Amino acid sequence: xxxxxxxxxxxxxxxxxxxxxxxxxxxxxxxxxxxxxxxxxxxxxxxxxxxxxxxxxxxxxxxxxxxxxxxxxxxxxxxxxxxxxxxxxxxxxxxxxxxxxxxxxxxxxxxxxxxxxxxxxxxxxxxxxxxxxxxxxxxxxxxxxxxxxxxxxxxxxxxxxxxxxxxxxxxxxxxxxx
Numbered sequence: 001x002x003x004x005x006x007x008x009x010x011x012x013x014x015x016x017x018x019x020x021x022x023x024x025x026x027x028x029x030x031x032x033x034x035x036x037x038x039x040x041x042x043x044x045x046x047x048x049x050x051x052x053x054x055x056x057x058x059x060x061x062x063x064x065x066x067x068x069x070x071x072x073x074x075x076x077x078x079x080x081x082x083x084x085x086x087x088x089x090x091x092x093x094x095x096x097x098x099x100x101x102x103x104x105x106x107x108x109x110x111x112x113x114x115x116x117x118x119x120x121x122x123x124x125x126x127x128x129x130x131x132x133x134x135x136x137x138x139x140x141x142x143x144x145x146x147x148x149x150x151x152x153x154x155x156x157x158x159x160x161x162x163x164x165x166x167x168x169x170x171x172x173x174x175x176x177x178x
Contacts, residue, residue, distance in 0.1 A: 061095035069093065074100045081107040087120050118146050133171025138162075 012018060022041045029039050042052040054070075061068050069092050076089045079102035083089060093100035108116055122144040129138035135158075142154035162172050 058095065062097055062099075065097040067094050067096055069103065070095050070100075072100050074102055077102050079104050082113050082117065083108075083120055087123075115146060118144060122146075130169075130171075133169070133174060135162075135172060138172070 009015075009017075013021070022044060025041050026039055029035055029041075038052070058070060058072065060066070061070060071090055072093050072095070073088055073090045074093055076083050076085050076087045076091075078085050079091045080089055081104075089102070091105060092103045094103065095101075107113070122141055125137060125144055126141035128134075129141050139155060139158055142148055142158045143151050145154070148154045148157060162169060166173060
């Protein structure tokens with residue numbers, strides 16, 4: 001499967017690159033105030049098939065202050081007791097004109113609590129590394145990630161990711177003498 005993904009990325013671009021291209025096409029189409037059809041780009045798998053329906057439902061719920069329930073990414077605010085209140089979570093929310101109101105679900109089941117907390121720790125440390133450009137912090141983040149099986153592999157993955165995305169991560173490549 002990895003080989004298929006790598007081949008697709010080389011031939012068509014990464015999923016992110018494909019989505020960016022679709023977004024650019026859509027932004028151009030949306031400049032036309034007379035557009036009255038759903039653009040076919042919204043039906044593409046990588047372009048967000050079905051996401052457009054969910055987005056329209058969400059926009060309508062906010063605009064019309066429907067107070068319906070939809071799953072959205074939001075600030076936890078205590079919805080999941082065992083995750084920090086300021087963490088981003090995807091939970092069912094009551095959608096209002098003032099934003100999503102997370103529905104409290106209580107604590108996570110013991111069977112998944114540790115894993116979710118580990119992922120949240122990874123996210124926080126990775127975000128800190130991204131902001132500071134600190135290699136050691138980035139390496140700690142990679143070793144925290146439960147999908148990375150060892151410290152050696154964490155270093156290898158980090159080094160490959162930093163090199164592959166060098167132009168987007170200049171903070172990791174600042175000269176000591178600069």
